[in-house]
Amino acid sequence: MNGRVAAANGRPEGRPSRQINVILRSQEPPVLSSAVPEKESTPAQKNVVQHSLYQEIQKELDKLVGLENIKDIVFEIYALLQITQMRQEAGLANGGQVYHMVFKGNPGTGKTTVARIIAKLFQRMGVLTKGHLIEVERADLVGEYIGHTAQKTRDLVKKALGGILFIDEAYSLARGGEKDFGKEAIDCLVKSMEDFKNQFVLILAGYSDEIDFFLQTNPGLPSRFPIQVEFPDYSVDQLIQISELMAKERDYILMPQAIMKLRQHLIQEKTESEHAFSNARYVRNTIEKTIRNQAVRLLNTYANANPGKLELMTLRTEDFKLDLKGTV
Numbered sequence: 001m002n003g004r005v006a007a008a009n010g011r012p013e014g015r016p017s018r019q020i021n022v023i024l025r026s027q028e029p030p031v032l033s034s035a036v037p038e039k040e041s042t043p044a045q046k047n048v049v050q051h052s053l054y055q056e057i058q059k060e061l062d063k064l065v066g067l068e069n070i071k072d073i074v075f076e077i078y079a080l081l082q083i084t085q086m087r088q089e090a091g092l093a094n095g096g097q098v099y100h101m102v103f104k105g106n107p108g109t110g111k112t113t114v115a116r117i118i119a120k121l122f123q124r125m126g127v128l129t130k131g132h133l134i135e136v137e138r139a140d141l142v143g144e145y146i147g148h149t150a151q152k153t154r155d156l157v158k159k160a161l162g163g164i165l166f167i168d169e170a171y172s173l174a175r176g177g178e179k180d181f182g183k184e185a186i187d188c189l190v191k192s193m194e195d196f197k198n199q200f201v202l203i204l205a206g207y208s209d210e211i212d213f214f215l216q217t218n219p220g221l222p223s224r225f226p227i228q229v230e231f232p233d234y235s236v237d238q239l240i241q242i243s244e245l246m247a248k249e250r251d252y253i254l255m256p257q258a259i260m261k262l263r264q265h266l267i268q269e270k271t272e273s274e275h276a277f278s279n280a281r282y283v284r285n286t287i288e289k290t291i292r293n294q295a296v297r298l299l300n301t302y303a304n305a306n307p308g309k310l311e312l313m314t315l316r317t318e319d320f321k322l323d324l325k326g327t328v
């Protein structure tokens with residue numbers, strides 16, 4: 001399972017129960033054996049429950065703009081969990097699946113958001129008991145003296161038991177080379193993955209090339225993270241869609257002129273800041289700053305009266321005070 005899904009119906013959308021039925025009641029003839037009865041009774045009731053569970057997850061995924069490859073991977077994980085359960089009940093080997101993952105992508109591409117949804121999926125499917133997410137970075141894991149790092153790392157793993165331990169900028173653990181305490185943290189994590197097998201899921205996140213470098217620093221690492229997910233940068237169109245969504249969630253609307261201004265700005269910002277451009281996070285900061293600007297404008301304009309409802313909702317061109325280089 002490596003970032004790609006052979007979707008059963010060959011298309012990214014329309015994942016609900018119909019697709020599952022294709023898997024369960026495959027038209028293909030059974031490969032082997034007289035031991036497999038030709039017709040089995042399907043536990044239909046149970047499937048309905050399981051699918052409504054996925055629909056809940058899908059609702060959250062649907063709120064995210066783009067990320068089609070990631071939505072496919074989440075479905076793939078769901079399908080695997082579901083089938084593994086059925087295989088267990090049928091007395092078949094379950095293969096000891098490992099669900100540790102690597103999320104590769106630039107800042108603000110949705111990594112933390114997706115990790116939270118996956119945590120919920122694992123919890124609902126009974127793989128994780130709690131389904132919480134502990135998000136940490138180097139400073140949370142690495143200590144200042146010998147032995148301190150192992151202690152800090154172990155404590156965090158314990159906190160993450162039953163949920164997901166999400167390590168942002170994981171490559172920074174390998175930054176200082178052999179003598180750095182970051183290495184101790186990595187060794188401790190690798191050991192914890194054995195000691196607490198199936199009790200927590202580890203997600204490493206960071207820029208693509210840096211994560212690849214990180215995985216090479218320890219020969220035990222790559223095989224321990226069988227699920228690798230790429231989070232692409234958003235296009236300008238997607239960033240605009242995200243802006244509109246974020247405004248809508250907060251009960252604001254963007255005037256068409258304001259959208260044009262924002263679009264121009266995003267095109268420029270994306271090209272000029274490249275690596276540092278923080279995608280949807282940038283958009284969120286921009287919208288929040290714009291909302292503050294609108295509040296000031298309204299207070300100044302309506303000194304002796306209340307603005308109407310529509311005016312309270314409207315973000316105008318002049319509310320978008322946009323400078324380059326992230327200084328919104």
Ligand SMILES: Nc1ncnc2c1ncn2[C@@H]1O[C@H](COP(=O)(O)OP(=O)(O)OP(=O)(O)O)[C@@H](O)[C@H]1O
Pocket residue numbers: 063064065066067106107108109110111112113114168242245278280281284
């Ligand atoms: N596809 C999307 N659709 C709508 N909103 C999104 C999408 N992706 C991210 N966001 C929003 O953008 C913000 C940043 O997302 P998130 O924190 O998940 O990114 P990240 O990749 O973890 O960033 P960082 O690397 O900086 O930690 C959040 O408010 C999130 O809800």
Ligand SMILES: [Mg+2]
Pocket residue numbers: 111112113168
């Ligand atoms: Mg994050």
